[in-house]
Amino acid sequence: MIPHGRPVMTEADIAAEAGLELHTWRRRHGTDFRARMSVTNPGERLRLYDATQVRAYLTGQPVPPLPDAGEPHPDDLLSTEEVAAALGTDVSTVRSYASTGYLAPGIELHGRRWWPRRVVQERIDAGDQRHHPELTGAGRRPGDPRNRAPRGRRTEARVQEVAADLATAEAEGRASVTAAELARRYAVSQRTGERLLAAARQHLQQHS
Structure with missing residues (x-):
């Protein structure tokens, strides 16, 4: 979660603010930084x-304590995993909801998709409304094939999402996503996961 009114930074952001390449910042400061700072x-x-x-920390000032979490705020940003937990489903279903309009598309930030808490709560309060005209088209029932995003559009969205994951992992020096992880994330076959990974790598090369 990203609490409302409390901006956060990735290690890539921190290195950029320090005027260093990420790998240089990690080599010089990463160990000390992680020993003194906690992730949010x-x-x-x-x-x-x-x-x-x-x-x-960057300016050599005393690091203030984190503020109390306080009460949940409607504009807190929830991760895909947190939205899945709130809706009682899994992350692949959350992404499917967002692509079909059952859930708002969310906000792109730090290479990830986030949802304001109020949006998730509105979805919970509304109950199962997937058959409503404003969400699925007049007269369409849940499960109607016309309610699903076109296959090409859905695949392209997944390719862009995986490409963002790859870019973030590379920037932060973390292990890259694997085809097996993608297969689990999107509930597809291992072969489809391999195709998604290859397409995402090609997307990165074309837009680098």
């Missing part, structure tokens, strides 16, 4: 740090 999103692949703490 424990357990997530993408490590996020409180921007106020980071800037105090």
